Amino acid sequence: MLNNSRNLNEIIDVNLLQAIQDKLAEITGLAYNIVDFKGNPINNYSNFCDFCSKVRSTEEGMKICYQTNAHAGLEAAIRQQPYVFKCPAGLVDVATPIIVNNNYLGAIFFGQVRTNEDKVDPIKKSNYHSKMCKNNYDLLQDFNKTKYIDYSKIKSIYSLVEIIVKLLVEKSELISVQEELSFNNIKLFKEKEEKKRLEEKIKLYELNSLQMPISLDFMLNTLSTISSLALIEDAAKTQDMIYSLSELFRYNSKNIGTLVSLEKAIENIKIYLKIQSTRFGERIKYEIDIDERVNKVKIPTMILLPFIEYSILNGLCPKKEGGLIKIKGYYDQKDAVIFIKDNGIGIEEDVLFSILNGKCINGSLESNLYNANNVLIEYYGEEYKAIIKSEVNIGTTVSFKLPLA
Known part of the structure; x- marks a missing residue:
């Protein structure tokens, strides 16, 4: 599943991913970063907590964080779904895999929180947290100041992140097929069967792009609206917007490639109109x-x-x-x-x-x-x-x- 031949930033629009990551960090107040399949970050961190920033400021801490990211990202790729875990430093993180054309390229991480769920297992047995904080009162204080968030909210957020990743992957795979088709038109024109297969695949992706990814512009604009709401209220309306957006994406991904009743489609349209009414x-x-x-x-x-x-x-x-x-x-x-x-x-x-x-x-x-x-x-x-x-x-x-x- 690993792909060593191409970098994540050659396939996925990392600038767009960074913009989405920053908006999600503003809305949720959690830390986000994106890593390649080796666990190395490929963009700027968003909203890292003081505790994790201090841990990563040491050579040992940075090494453990990178190794943890590599391990967690691969575990998420094997499961093909978000992986919730407790890092060696004692905080809860979530890894969402980025898989393009069946190749694991990297992952989006968010978290750096404490939670109430006792079933979140450590990624590996480690006394690293105890060793770090034992003789460092300031670091222990920073740990105790990290955000505490209910586990149900973590699940809601990772379902939204998972859907956003699927949208970007879908877009990337469509571009890949279009490039392949163009190449075959020029170099392999005589291979009609291959050309036909690719054209049929393009039609499928066009239908999927119509049915699944509500435009990324809409997604970014909506995240901006939610971010603005988060700054001016406390924060029932923001939670409602996040829920509406999650429901919209969940409907799209769940029903892609199928027929639904007009009644069900209208319910989805009402969610979309509600979001736009909030926005405008x-x-x-x-x-x-x-x-x-x-x-x-x-x-x-x-x-x-x-x-x-x-x-x-x-x-x-x-x-x-x-x-x-x-x-x-x-x-x-x-x-x-x-x-x-x-x-x-x-x-x-x-x-x-x-x-x-x-x-x-x-x-x-x-x-x-x-x-x-x-x-x-x-x-x-x-x-x-x-x-x-x-x-x-x-x-x-x-x-x-x-x-x-």
Whole structure:
């Protein structure tokens, strides 16, 4: 599983990972760092506690920390899930593995806390903590000042970190497949079967990218909002935002590649709209009206979000006063009809034509809009494609049908 041929920073966008890491450190108040598969840090630490900073200031302490990171990261990779452990210095940490194309490249660590869970085992038997603190009162004081956090909160945070890592890995694997396809187009054009396989894999990743990773821009903006809330309140609203974001990511990762009921998809959309309403305040308003007769219609997991996200970010947000988005679902003979309307700034006719024909994809929002329409066509046929009508400074209406059976 180890990959010695390529570095983590050659495959994953480490700058983006650093930005996410810093935001998570601000929100949770915990320490974060990213290491390669050898346990060596590849970026700047975030929010390290005084105790751990002093431990790492010694040659022996630094060596033990690096060895612990290497061991814990590999253990997490073997388990293919976050690994919670107590380090030799006596504090609880969590290692979340970064695995790309079945190769373990490194891990995200967070923690440096004490907790109530007595089942958190030491990563190895050691008297290092006792030896360090025995004759160093100041260090013992620093240890006792480290954050105490309930174990259930640690689990909530590591589930969010795990999902964020999966988003970045998904993006990295998609880029890797695209590069491989480009190379084969040039060098191995005659190998049609290989080209076909790669093209099918690209389609799968495009569908997955539509269904799973809510845009990383949205994730960073949301983390920034949560960070700001953490500074101005104490901190029920912040906890609610973290919970909403976790639920949103959990829904995406759990249901990727499947069909879900319209009712379940709308529940997820409500979480997304709640987050955006918190972020933009009174500028973003929404109304949802779904006929109960169409609640059980099965749809691709994330088919609604691209249209709604584009409506909010490109339609309503540019207006100083914001606006209203209406989402309606109703029964129409043999089909369900989904109707999404906003009173935003609208889309110019030539821009809309280019987006729907894949000729003017300037960013992830336009790309997701194009992909969502293609998914509708591929799943249900040409007659079920989205119909988008827009007037500049008036608003945009999206409608599409879904077969009831």
